[in-house]
Amino acid sequence: MTFLRTLLILMLFYYGFKLIVKFVLPFFAQRWIKKAQERFNEQQGFVDPEQAKNNEGEVRVSASEKQKSNTTKKEDLGDYIEFEEFKEDK
DSSP states (O other), X not given: OHHHHHHHHHHHXXXXXXXXXXXXXXXXXXXXXXXXXXXXXXXXXXXXXXXXXXXXXXXXXXOOHHHHHHOOOGGGGOOOOOOOOOOOOO
């Protein structure tokens, strides 16, 4: 009787594990892949086509940090020194 009970428990665990792997694991894997794809798209700056349709005709101009730091005022450049070339008589 103990052998049959142990065999039945092992079979239940085996088939339960098969069911979990077949149905539940793909669901979580699909959610994980979707989240990873969204993070990748955010990092790369891709725009969702649905959002692009909603903002059609809208124009935005923005400068990146590199462009902002390159714009300097004339005062920040320092002093200007003018040099003249001259020839010496021999």
